Amino acid sequence: MNVIETTGLTRSFGPVHALRGLDLQVAAGTICALLGPNGAGKTTAIRILATLCRPDDGRAEICGFDVASQPLQVRRRIGLAGQHAAVDDNLTGQDNLFILGLMHHLGRRGARARASELLERFALTEAANRPVKTWSGGMRRRLDLIASLVVDPPVLFLDEPTTGLDLRSRTEIWSTARELASQGSTVLLTTQYLDEADALADEVVIIDAGRTVAEGSPQQLKDRIGTRVDVVVAGPADLPTAASVLARWATAEPSIDSDTRRVSAAVPAGALTLPELVRHLDNAGVPVVDAGIRRPTLDEVFLRLTTGPTVKDAA
Amino acid sequence: MTQTRPITDALAAAERLVITVRRDPASIVMVLAAPAVLVLIFGYIFGAAIQLPGSAAGSADYREFLIPGLLVTMAFNIIPSMVSIARDTDRGIVDRFRSLPISRSAIPAGQAIATSLYAMVGFVVMMLCGLAVGWRIRDGAIRALAALALLVLFQFAMTWVGMYLGQLLGKEEAAGQASILVLPLGMVSNVFVPTTGMPGWLRLIADWNPISAASAAVRNLFGNPGAPTNGAWPLEHPVTATLIWIAVILAVFAPLCTARYARTGR
Numbered sequence: 215m216n217v218i219e220t221t222g223l224t225r226s227f228g229p230v231h232a233l234r235g236l237d238l239q240v241a242a243g244t245i246c247a248l249l250g251p252n253g254a255g256k257t258t259a260i261r262i263l264a265t266l267c268r269p270d271d272g273r274a275e276i277c278g279f280d281v282a283s284q285p286l287q288v289r290r291r292i293g294l295a296g297q298h299a300a301v302d303d304n305l306t307g308q309d310n311l312f313i314l315g316l317m318h319h320l321g322r323r324g325a326r327a328r329a330s331e332l333l334e335r336f337a338l339t340e341a342a343n344r345p346v347k348t349w350s351g352g353m354r355r356r357l358d359l360i361a362s363l364v365v366d367p368p369v370l371f372l373d374e375p376t377t378g379l380d381l382r383s384r385t386e387i388w389s390t391a392r393e394l395a396s397q398g399s400t401v402l403l404t405t406q407y408l409d410e411a412d413a414l415a416d417e418v419v420i421i422d423a424g425r426t427v428a429e430g431s432p433q434q435l436k437d438r439i440g441t442r443v444d445v446v447v448a449g450p451a452d453l454p455t456a457a458s459v460l461a462r463w464a465t466a467e468p469s470i471d472s473d474t475r476r477v478s479a480a481v482p483a484g485a486l487t488l489p490e491l492v493r494h495l496d497n498a499g500v501p502v503v504d505a506g507i508r509r510p511t512l513d514e515v516f517l518r519l520t521t522g523p524t525v526k527d528a529a
Numbered sequence: 530m531t532q533t534r535p536i537t538d539a540l541a542a543a544e545r546l547v548i549t550v551r552r553d554p555a556s557i558v559m560v561l562a563a564p565a566v567l568v569l570i571f572g573y574i575f576g577a578a579i580q581l582p583g584s585a586a587g588s589a590d591y592r593e594f595l596i597p598g599l600l601v602t603m604a605f606n607i608i609p610s611m612v613s614i615a616r617d618t619d620r621g622i623v624d625r626f627r628s629l630p631i632s633r634s635a636i637p638a639g640q641a642i643a644t645s646l647y648a649m650v651g652f653v654v655m656m657l658c659g660l661a662v663g664w665r666i667r668d669g670a671i672r673a674l675a676a677l678a679l680l681v682l683f684q685f686a687m688t689w690v691g692m693y694l695g696q697l698l699g700k701e702e703a704a705g706q707a708s709i710l711v712l713p714l715g716m717v718s719n720v721f722v723p724t725t726g727m728p729g730w731l732r733l734i735a736d737w738n739p740i741s742a743a744s745a746a747v748r749n750l751f752g753n754p755g756a757p758t759n760g761a762w763p764l765e766h767p768v769t770a771t772l773i774w775i776a777v778i779l780a781v782f783a784p785l786c787t788a789r790y791a792r793t794g795r
Contacts, residue, residue, distance in 0.1 A: 302549070302617075316541035
């Protein structure tokens, strides 16, 4: 059963078309990543689903309740953690969760107990009674995430939960998100980072300019996008030879940068291994200074997905 | 469970303010110190050069005239509520509250009630400062309590204005900058000097400024010396005029503020 379902979601802000007919289905108990660059419409989608913003057109349902006509039913089932740490800096971690507990009608004792329980579960007990302004950025973001869990909502929206965080804090947020999903929550997360979607999501929906451009499991998407091969050669004369070697696997004409003596090419995922690559270059007599096979960056993914007709055919 | 519980939600919002105050001892010091500073600056520095009709410059009469005005100035101070809601809006705290299954209008209401009740602490401190410099309650306890109630109501109405403007500005810095404009509004009134000597157009504004009516009303209820009314209706009937002002401000800004808070827009 789909816990989150949207059809033809459209929303403009004056001349800006944030969403142009977004269709989205998220099955119960899964983590879905909405992946896209800044301005792709990710936050607008989350705001509509969290009843903070109305769609101009289209429908959105959470657990079968319409976000526009049954907002209260929707709000009972969702938790929202935003791009900023939406916590009160002047209060302690315990205070922040306590007040949200009161607003969730847990009562004073219930709210206090729930706050302590959550802080302990997410290893923030030590800092619990310090004002949040003395916490690190990662801890604050984690508190923000926890704050959306005061009543264990079945659906959780995480809007760019790790943007601007250091690596360690990101890992902590990731493990928290995984833990939530393992307990049966459905998580919709937005991110600009391919590796984040890769690490967390069961299903990835790539959106650009307010529309879905691709969807599938991280593995399916990576296979579709392929990998990128970079070779740096010793002299300018070696560049054409290296390019012709790469062209055997490349899905498009290899690009040559003579300043850095680098040849780059996109190749299908798993088409060749690093030892194979070096062997082929060596056989062709190319002196290799540096060689690497790496996953594409998000920019490349977008370039491929928005301009490459072969990819659209494959979808 | 399909209905919200506005009273519980409003109490939660009020509790938030109480905890905020408790966590910020510096703000308590400010609340206690501000009245003394205001009395010092206006009572003794400017007051030394201000002469009320019928009394000598720098006399205790001026301080007795001044204290009710300062009380009203404090009640009129929309800056804290403006800044704090702008901050909540900017940080996404408002969005978090709006995504909860609670009555959206209850949150600003709870905040306004808590702010007004907390303001009483400031009023009492100001009155104590006043007693120390010669201000007196001259018309009995009942009228004095009426004056205090009027101040709390005025503060309540102004808090809605502050919360509405704070949401409009949406950023803590913007709200902080806009607050510079609030001070002159308080000056164009009979708070510090009688309006009689002002140029005609300015006097008209000052006489009809709700702050003037409120100051006149509070002076009247405490039995302190008042300023000449220049025949302006609000100053001739200060208590009625202040109550009307409070009703008008509430009727305009409470719905505006609530609608802004509850709206599903951006």
